[in-house]
Amino acid sequence: GIQVEQSPPDLILQEGANSTLRCNFSDSVNNLQWFHQNPWGQLINLFYIPSGTKQNGRLSATTVATERYSLLYISSSQTTDSGVYFCAVGINNNDMRFGAGTRLTVKP
Amino acid sequence: DAGVTQSPTHLIKTRGQHVTLRCSPISGHKSVSWYQQVLGQGPQFIFQYYEKEERGRGNFPDRFSARQFPNYSSELNVNALLLGDSALYLCASSLGPSSGNTIYFGEGSWLTVV
Structure with a gap:
């Protein structure tokens, strides 16, 4: 199966x-989405890209499909940006494979 | 419009018991997927249903089953619970299974098996 790092x-x-967060994936995909998981477990969709x-706003994302990676940029970070950021990839919306996430802590 | 709603939000079960988790998708969404998220890991795909038919199944034992109802809501059932089934169970809905449809997650059901 597809590996996501x-x-x-x-x-x-x-x-x-x-900050810049990176997502590498092992195979061609037609679906890549970035999510933010808040401390209460809610997954919020940031980008379909x-x-x-x-x-x-302060977030942007770039996916280079031919090189199998995606980057999530967060500018002027705020404490409310804290949480875990996940990249999920797949073919269509079936069996989206999630990475292990990047845990971001923004200190005041 | 209401988002994806899941119930119950928290529950504690004993090993060997059965659990049913429920999900109502966003109005107009016909595709529902279930994911299991163990502490410290990313979500893992369990099932996808579209128009009441199973469209995909992840690598989970037969103790896990699901169904989708005519109103597109869904149930996830887990039999013979094990301690390792303790996790956050997430439901996601989308307009359909094709790649152009954004996935929206509910707040999840926290299951603890003791």
Whole structure:
């Protein structure tokens, strides 16, 4: 099956700092989504981005499908950005494979 | 509009018991998927249903089963519970199973098996 690796596993930032999270995947996919899981377990969809670049406020994401990686950028981080960020990939919406996540802690 | 709703939010069961978890998708969504998330790991795919038919099954034992009802809500059933079944069970809905459809997750059901 498709393997998904996320890095770094843990990231600690001071409020206001920028960060880049990476997701590598082992096979061609037509579906890639980034999620943020808050401390209560809720998974929030950030981006659907199988290729190209998207931006939403302080967040942006880029996927280079031919090289099988995706990057999530967080600028001017806030304490509310803390949580675990997951990359999920797959063929269609069936059997989405999640990485182990990047745990982000933003300190005031 | 309401998001994906799951019930119960928390439950404790004894080894060997049976559990039923319920999910109501976002209005208009016909695809429901179930995921298991063990502490410290990413979610793992269990089942996907679309238009009341099973469209995909992950690598889980036959103790796990699910179904989708005519109103597109879904149930996940787990028989003969083991300690290792303790996890957060997540339901996700989307318009359909194709790749262009964003997946939306519910808040999950926290299952503890003692």
